[in-house]
Amino acid sequence: MALVTRWFGFGRNADFDAGIRAFEAGSFEEAVEALRRCLEQRCEPALRKTAEEYWVQAHSRLAFAFAISGRLDVAASHLSEAVAVRPDYADLRFRLAWAYFTMNEPAKAQSSLEEALALNPNYADAALLRAMIHVQSENWEAALASAESPEVASRFRERSEHEALLRAIRAQDAEGVRKLLENALEGSSQGESFHVTVAEGYAKEGRFDQAAAHYEIALRAVGHYPDLHCKYAQVLLELDRLGQALDHLDTAVRLNPRYAEAHAQRGIALRRLGRGDDAREAFREALKFDPHHVIAELEVLRP
Numbered sequence: 001m002a003l004v005t006r007w008f009g010f011g012r013n014a015d016f017d018a019g020i021r022a023f024e025a026g027s028f029e030e031a032v033e034a035l036r037r038c039l040e041q042r043c044e045p046a047l048r049k050t051a052e053e054y055w056v057q058a059h060s061r062l063a064f065a066f067a068i069s070g071r072l073d074v075a076a077s078h079l080s081e082a083v084a085v086r087p088d089y090a091d092l093r094f095r096l097a098w099a100y101f102t103m104n105e106p107a108k109a110q111s112s113l114e115e116a117l118a119l120n121p122n123y124a125d126a127a128l129l130r131a132m133i134h135v136q137s138e139n140w141e142a143a144l145a146s147a148e149s150p151e152v153a154s155r156f157r158e159r160s161e162h163e164a165l166l167r168a169i170r171a172q173d174a175e176g177v178r179k180l181l182e183n184a185l186e187g188s189s190q191g192e193s194f195h196v197t198v199a200e201g202y203a204k205e206g207r208f209d210q211a212a213a214h215y216e217i218a219l220r221a222v223g224h225y226p227d228l229h230c231k232y233a234q235v236l237l238e239l240d241r242l243g244q245a246l247d248h249l250d251t252a253v254r255l256n257p258r259y260a261e262a263h264a265q266r267g268i269a270l271r272r273l274g275r276g277d278d279a280r281e282a283f284r285e286a287l288k289f290d291p292h293h294v295i296a297e298l299e300v301l302r303p
Contacts, residue, residue, distance in 0.1 A: 013038055016051050023054050028065075031058040032081075056082045056092070063095065068196055068218075069227035072103045083112075090119035094126050101129060102197045106137050127151035128184055135169070135177050143177075144169045155184040182214075196228065199235070208238045226255040230262045237269060245269045253285075260290035267299055276303070 019034035035055040039048065063078040076099040083092050093116035100109035110133055116126045127149050134143035146152065147162075147169055156162040161183060168176035182198060199214035215232035222228065229252040236245035246269040252262035267282035279299070286296035 012047060013041070013043055015041070016043070016047060019051065019058075020054060023058055028058040028061045031055075032062070052085050056086050056089075060092070060095070063099070064222075065225065065227075067099060067102070068222065068225045070196075070200065070231075072099050075099045076103065088119060090116045090123055090126070093119065094123065094129070097126070097129060101133055101136070104136070106133050109133050122151060124151040124154050128155050128181070131169075132181055135174060135181075138172075138174075140169060140172050152184075157183075196231070199231070203235055203238075208235050211235045212239060224255065226252040226259050226262060229255070230259065230265060233262075233265055233269070237265070237272070242269055242273050246273065258289045260286045260288075260293050260296070263289070264293055264295045264299075267296065271299070271302075 015034045015038035019031045019038060022028070022031035022034055032055060035051050035058065038051045039055065043051070059078040059082040063075040063082070066072070066075040066078065076096060079092060079096040079099055083089070083096055086092055093112050097109045097112035097116060100106075100112060109129075113126055113130055113133065117123055117130070120126070127146065128151070131143050131146035131152055134140070134146055144166065147165055152165075153159075153162045156165070161180060165177065165180040165184070168180060178198075182195075195214040195218040199211040199218070202208070202211035202214065212232065212235045215228065215235060219228055219232060229248040233245040233248040233252070236242075236248065246266065249262050249266040249269055252259055253266060256262070263282050263286035267279045267286065270276075270282055271279035280302075283296040283300035286293050287300065290296070
């Protein structure tokens with residue numbers, strides 16, 4: 001048990017106890033529901049404050065997981081819930097802005113971002129995102145003004161890289177700006193989800209080598225997300241790197257044995273490796289968890 005639970009002891013509020021246990025077990029959806037029930041009741045101020053902190057953390061963990069899996073609307077919903085309880089947390093408002101940015105909703109992103117910067121004017125990642133939003137909206141004058149700030153400059157390892165960003169903005173070179181901002185986001189608090197977003201964009205364009213490179217960066221930081229292993233494996237399949245793809249799909253189903261898509265993609269990899277019997281078994285596993293999975297339904301019947 002976490003130290004905080006020993007401070008309070010169990011038995012004062014059953015929903016609080018259940019929520020903390022679920023949080024510590026990594027069952028964040030269960031934690032949110034139990035802590036919500038706790039917060040709907042009258043309880044002593046210290047216990048309420050702790051319940052709120054864990055409730056916010058649980059929503060934040062869920063938001064990150066959904067962002068990595070590409071369900072950005074659900075991620076934004078969780079972050080909105082967290083912001084409602086802790087409106088003075090600049091980091092939560094920044095994360096919400098980031099979710100809206102990746103959903104291509106610049107107005108909502110800008111609004112949440114300005115609230116984050118009002119709480120912390122020196123927030124370097126927020127300043128960087130402000131520049132990115134202006135670039136996304138093709139407001140080049142505002143993008144340049146944002147990029148010239150010392151906060152944005154601080155996100156670059158070398159002064160020459162920051163100067164290159166300013167030149168790219170002045171030239172309205174969106175692709176060049178994107179690449180330079182990728183470098184600046186290394187180590188950012190939202191860098192992993194940024195790399196996933198960039199990887200998905202490259203994959204849609206058929207630029208699978210570049211997509212793989214960005215998935216690899218994200219995996220080094222958050223390798224415990226099965227969705228990420230599955231997405232990366234699909235790119236590896238496109239690159240005909242079958243053995244590596246199978247390794248990552250094995251990891252995905254180990255992390256989540258009920259992950260139908262990973263089982264189906266694993267079947268594809270096995271079939272391409274000439275392991276037909278193993279492939280059919282993988283497709284059957286996919287159908288066990290999703291009886292209408294399109295790929296598995298078709299492939300399980302193939303000889």
